[in-house]
Amino acid sequence: MSVIERPTTGRAATKWTRMTGWRSHTAGVDAAGLVALALLVLVALLAPVIAPYSPILRAGEAFLPPGSPGHLLGTDGVGYDILSRMLFGLRSSIASAAIVITSGVIIGGIVGLLAGSIGGWVDNGLMRLTDLFLAFPGIVIAMTVAAALGASFSSALIGVAVVWWPMYARLVRGEVRSWAARPHLEAAVLAGVPWSRRVRRHLLPGVTSTVVVTASLDVGGLVVAMSGLSFIGLGSPAPAPELGSMAAQGMEYLLQFWWIPILPGLGVLLLALVANLAGDAVRDLLSRR
Amino acid sequence: MIMFVIRRIASMLAVLLALTIALFTLQELSGVDPARAYVGANASADALERTRVQLGLDQPAIVRYVDYLGGLLQGDLQNSLRTRTPVADGLSTAFPATIELALWALGLALVLGSIFAVLTVVRWKGAGIVRVVLLSGASAPTFLLTMLGLLFFYGQLGLLPSGGRSSFGSTSPGPTGLFVLDGLLAGRVDVATDAIWHLILPAACVAISPAVAIGRVLVDGLRINLVSDHARTARAAGMPEGLVMLRHAVRNSLGATLSMIGIQAGLLLGGLVVVEKIVSWPGVGSYLDKSVQASDFPGIAGVALLLGVTYVVLNTLVDLLQVAADRRIALS
Numbered sequence: 001m002s003v004i005e006r007p008t009t010g011r012a013a014t015k016w017t018r019m020t021g022w023r024s025h026t027a028g029v030d031a032a033g034l035v036a037l038a039l040l041v042l043v044a045l046l047a048p049v050i051a052p053y054s055p056i057l058r059a060g061e062a063f064l065p066p067g068s069p070g071h072l073l074g075t076d077g078v079g080y081d082i083l084s085r086m087l088f089g090l091r092s093s094i095a096s097a098a099i100v101i102t103s104g105v106i107i108g109g110i111v112g113l114l115a116g117s118i119g120g121w122v123d124n125g126l127m128r129l130t131d132l133f134l135a136f137p138g139i140v141i142a143m144t145v146a147a148a149l150g151a152s153f154s155s156a157l158i159g160v161a162v163v164w165w166p167m168y169a170r171l172v173r174g175e176v177r178s179w180a181a182r183p184h185l186e187a188a189v190l191a192g193v194p195w196s197r198r199v200r201r202h203l204l205p206g207v208t209s210t211v212v213v214t215a216s217l218d219v220g221g222l223v224v225a226m227s228g229l230s231f232i233g234l235g236s237p238a239p240a241p242e243l244g245s246m247a248a249q250g251m252e253y254l255l256q257f258w259w260i261p262i263l264p265g266l267g268v269l270l271l272a273l274v275a276n277l278a279g280d281a282v283r284d285l286l287s288r289r
Numbered sequence: 290m291i292m293f294v295i296r297r298i299a300s301m302l303a304v305l306l307a308l309t310i311a312l313f314t315l316q317e318l319s320g321v322d323p324a325r326a327y328v329g330a331n332a333s334a335d336a337l338e339r340t341r342v343q344l345g346l347d348q349p350a351i352v353r354y355v356d357y358l359g360g361l362l363q364g365d366l367q368n369s370l371r372t373r374t375p376v377a378d379g380l381s382t383a384f385p386a387t388i389e390l391a392l393w394a395l396g397l398a399l400v401l402g403s404i405f406a407v408l409t410v411v412r413w414k415g416a417g418i419v420r421v422v423l424l425s426g427a428s429a430p431t432f433l434l435t436m437l438g439l440l441f442f443y444g445q446l447g448l449l450p451s452g453g454r455s456s457f458g459s460t461s462p463g464p465t466g467l468f469v470l471d472g473l474l475a476g477r478v479d480v481a482t483d484a485i486w487h488l489i490l491p492a493a494c495v496a497i498s499p500a501v502a503i504g505r506v507l508v509d510g511l512r513i514n515l516v517s518d519h520a521r522t523a524r525a526a527g528m529p530e531g532l533v534m535l536r537h538a539v540r541n542s543l544g545a546t547l548s549m550i551g552i553q554a555g556l557l558l559g560g561l562v563v564v565e566k567i568v569s570w571p572g573v574g575s576y577l578d579k580s581v582q583a584s585d586f587p588g589i590a591g592v593a594l595l596l597g598v599t600y601v602v603l604n605t606l607v608d609l610l611q612v613a614a615d616r617r618i619a620l621s
Contacts, residue, residue, distance in 0.1 A: 132304060132307055135304045135601060135604070136304075136308065136555075136597050136600065136601070137555035137556070137558050137559075137596060137597065137600045138555070139555075139556065139558060139559030140555075140558055140559070140592075140593050140596045140597060140600075141311075141593070141597075143559075143562075143577070143581075143589070143593070144312065144315060144589060144590065144593040145315060147319070147580075147581055147584075147586060147589045148315035148316070148318050148319035148586060148589075149318070149319070150319070150584070151581070151584070220428060224428070224429075224430045225559065227430050227432075228430060228431065228432065228559055228560075228562075228563050231430070231432050231563055231566070232562055232563060232566060232577070232578050232581055233578070233581045233582055234581060244430070244432070247430075247432055247433070247436070248432070248566075251436070251567060254436055254439060254440060254444075255439075255440070255443075255444050258440055258444075261436055262433070262436060262437065262440070265429075265430055265432060265433030265436060265437075266433065268429075268430045268433065269425075269428060269429045269430065269433055272428045272429070272430070273425065273428050276428055
C-alpha cells in the first residue's frame with residue numbers, strides 16, 4: 001500500500017485530486033463535445049432532407065448488410081432503410097430529451113423558487129411533495145404513467161416529465177435559500193424591495209448557472225432512459241422510427257443479422273456520449289467564470 | 290433513536306399510501322374496466338353489468354379506493370386483462386427470479402465499484418483503462434450491452450447460454466425460488482453452477498452503471514478521508530497504510546456509499562426490466578413487458594406496486610442501517 005501518495009499540505013492534496021480526477025478535461029475535448037452535439041442536432045433537424053428514404057416505407061430488399069449499394073447501414077427485417085430510420089429516431093430522441101429537460105427545469109424551477117423564496121408552510125408543503133416523488137424509483141413511475149395513458153410518443157414524454165422535475169426543485173430551492181441568506185438580499189428585504197423584484201433581479205440570475213449545468217449533464221442519462229422505455233414498447237407505436245423500439249423489433253435477428261438491433265443501440269450510445277461530453281463542456285465553461 | 294425509527298417507519302407508510310393513491314388514480318385515468326378482466330371480451334353487456342355490481346364498480350371512487358386498498362392489504366392485486374388470472378399469482382412466481390437477478394447485479398455492482406475505487410485511489414496504472422471501459426459502459430443503454438454480450442459470449446464463443454434461468458426446467462429445486470441457493474441447499478452443484486452461468490451476463494449488464502455511481506462516491510470518500518487529520522495522526526502514530534485505508538478511509542466512506550447503493554437499487558430496476566426482456570428471464574420485467582404489449586394495466590400497476598414497495602422498504606432499511614452505523618444521523 002506504499003503506493004498511496006501522502007500529501008502533507010493542502011496544495012499537494014488539490015494537485016493530487018486534480019491529477020487523478022475523474023475527467024481531466026482540456027479545452028479541446030470541450031470544444032469537440034460541443035461541436036459534435038451541434039452536428040447531431042443539425043442532422044436531426046435536417047433528417048427529412050438528408051434521409052435517403054422514407055423511414056416508414058419499404059425501401060428495398062430485407063436484411064441487406066451495412067455497406068450495400070444505396071443502403072449505407074443496410075435494411076431491416078421489413079426492408080426499411082436503417083440509416084433513414086435512425087436519422088428520424090435521433091430526431092425524436094433529441095426532441096424528447098429537449099422537451100423533458102425543459103419541462104423539468106420549468107416545473108422544478110417554479111416549485112423550488114416558490115419553496116425557497118417564500119419559506120414557511122409553502123416551503124414545507126412543496127418539499128414534502130418533492131420528497132414523495134423522490135421516494136419512488138422514477139423509472140417505474142414513468143413506465144406506469146406512460147402505460148396508463150396508452151403507448152404513444154406523448155405518453156412517454158409525460159411519464160418521464162412527471163419524474164424528472166423533483167431533482168431540479170430540490171436543487172433550485174437549495175440555491176435560492178443560500179442566495180437569500182446573503183447580505184445583499186437581506187439588505188434588499190430591509191429596503192422593502194418587493195418579492196417579485198427580488199426573485200427576478202437577484203434570485204433567478206443566481207440559480208441559472210447551476211441549473212443549466214445540472215440540466216446539461218442530465219441529457220445523456222435521459223436519452224438512455226427514454227430509449228429503454230421505447231425498447232419495452234412504451235413509446236410511439238410500431239412503424240414509427242425510434243431508436244429503442246427499432247432495437248427491440250430487431251432483437252429476433254440478433255444472431256443472423258446483428259446490425260438490425262445493434263446499430264440503433266449504437267445510435268443511442270453515440271448521442272449519450274456526445275451529450276455527456278457537451279454537458280461537461282458546459283459545466284467547465286460556466287464554472288470557470 | 291427510537292423516535293427516529295418510529296418517524297422513519299411512519300413516513301414509509303405515508304409514502305406507500307401515496308403510491309396506492311397514485312396507482313388507483315392512474316387506473317381510473319387509463320380507462321380500464323376491471324369487470325372486463327373477469328368476464329372476458331365476449332361477455333354480454335348484461336353479464337358485464339352484473340359483474341360490475343358484484344365487484345362494487347358502480348360505487349363512487351372513494352369507496353372503490355377503500356376496497357382497492359383493502360384488497361391490496363390482503364394480497365389482491367386485481368385480475369390481469371391478459372391472463373384473466375390474479376396478477377398476484379403471476380407476480381409471485383416471477384418475483385424470485387427478479388430477486389435473484391437483482392441480488393447478483395447489486396453484488397456485482399458493489400464488487401466492481403469497490404475494485405474500481407480502490408484501483409483509482411491507489412493509482413494503479415491500468416485504472417485509466419478500467420475507467421474508460423466502465424464509463425462508456427455506463428453511458429450505453431442496457432439493451433445494447435446485453436445484445437453485444439449475447440452476440441459475443443453466446444454467438445461467437447458459445448460460452449454462455451442464450452437466455453432463460455436454468456437448463457434444468459423452470460422450477461427451483463428448493464424452497465426459496467433462488468436457483469443458486471436452492472441448488473446448493475439441495476446438494477445439486479450442477480444446478481447451482483448452471484444457474485450462475487445463466488446469471489452472469491444479465492447481472493453484469495445491469496450492474497455496470499450502478500457500479501460506476503457507487504465507485505464514484507467511494508472514490509470521493511476515500512480521497513477526503515485519506516488526507517484527513519485523523520488519517521494523518523494515525524500515520525504519525527505508526528499505523529500501516531493498509532490499516533489507515535481500512536479503518537479510517539473505508540469505514541468513514543461507508544455511509545455515503547450506503548445511501549448511494551439505496552438510490553442505485555432503484556435505478557437498477559429499469560435496467561432489469563430491459564435485460565429480462567432480452568434474455569427471456571422469467572421475472573417481473575418480462576411480466577411487465579408482456580403486460581405492456583397487451584395494454585394490461587392491472588398487470589403493469591401490479592409490477593409498479595411490487596417494485597415501488599420493494600424500493601421504499603429497502604431504502605427505509607438503508608436509512609435505519611445508517612443510523613445504526615452512525616448515531617449522529619438520528620439527531621440531525
